[in-house]
Amino acid sequence: xxxxxxxxxxxxxxxxxxxxxxxxxxxxxxxxxxxxxxxxxxxxxxxxxxxxxxxxxxxxxxxxxxxxxxxxxxxxxxxxxxxxxxxxxxxxxxxxxxxxxxxxxxxxxxxxxxxxxxxxxxxxxxxxxxxxxxxxxxxxxxxxxxxxxxxxxxxxxxxxxxxxxxxxxxxxxxxxxxxxxxxxxxxxxxxxxxxxxxxxxxxxxxxxxxxxxxxxxxxx
Ligand SMILES: N[C@@H](CCC(=O)N[C@@H](CS)C(=O)NCC(=O)O)C(=O)O
Numbered sequence: 001x002x003x004x005x006x007x008x009x010x011x012x013x014x015x016x017x018x019x020x021x022x023x024x025x026x027x028x029x030x031x032x033x034x035x036x037x038x039x040x041x042x043x044x045x046x047x048x049x050x051x052x053x054x055x056x057x058x059x060x061x062x063x064x065x066x067x068x069x070x071x072x073x074x075x076x077x078x079x080x081x082x083x084x085x086x087x088x089x090x091x092x093x094x095x096x097x098x099x100x101x102x103x104x105x106x107x108x109x110x111x112x113x114x115x116x117x118x119x120x121x122x123x124x125x126x127x128x129x130x131x132x133x134x135x136x137x138x139x140x141x142x143x144x145x146x147x148x149x150x151x152x153x154x155x156x157x158x159x160x161x162x163x164x165x166x167x168x169x170x171x172x173x174x175x176x177x178x179x180x181x182x183x184x185x186x187x188x189x190x191x192x193x194x195x196x197x198x199x200x201x202x203x204x205x206x207x208x209x210x211x212x213x214x215x216x217x218x219x220x
Pocket of ligand 1: 009055057
């Protein structure tokens with residue numbers, strides 16, 4: 001049996017969860033404890049054991065296979081050969097899709113993380129502004145890429161899953177795709193309508209709403 005350890009508000013965990021579901025892989029989902037006050041502390045023992053270096057979710061376990069990192073989980077999911085192929089078949093398109101997936105995690109999302117951090121310390125306000133400008137620049141690049149294209153790399157792929165979740169978290173932190181970038185907006189709506197994607201997003205949004213309400217246990 002496959003087990004995925006994720007978090008209630010984990011962008012990277014959501015990527016992995018959506019991918020496994022889109023690949024029609026049966027798995028058990030364990031949401032590790034998370035609260036606004038203590039974040040992921042104390043860390044889940046299985047997360048610490050399987051990912052001792054980073055102690056981060058997502059982590060996946062399937063018998064002897066114990067791996068971490070959302071991109072590695074994409075690769076593992078693809079190698080199980082179930083469901084639709086989520087990398088383009090064409091070699092060049094596949095390479096492009098991988099680049100876009102990396103950019104989403106390592107170029108775009110770090111600016112979102114910067115904005116999450118800046119919320120805590122107001123002296124970082126200038127940094128938060130600079131991050132927003134960088135996010136907007138990247139949105140414009142993706143909007144151009146999506147001219148006459150339904151999905152980032154041609155067919156629905158891991159690149160779409162990654163960037164959909166990244167932009168969703170960016171929106172949560174005050175930097176949604178601007179409405180005038182219509183290719184990007186249509187793409188976002190197209191991906192967001194997928195049953196599997198919608199279910200994961202609804203659960204995250206519900207958690208955020210509950211955790212940030214004044215009466216919630218998460219703040220206690
Ligand atoms: N590169 C990793 C990043 C994973 C990551 O940043 N996980 C966050 C949650 S979204 C986490 O576990 N943070 C807790 C911590 O760093 O202490 C991936 O793609 O899975």
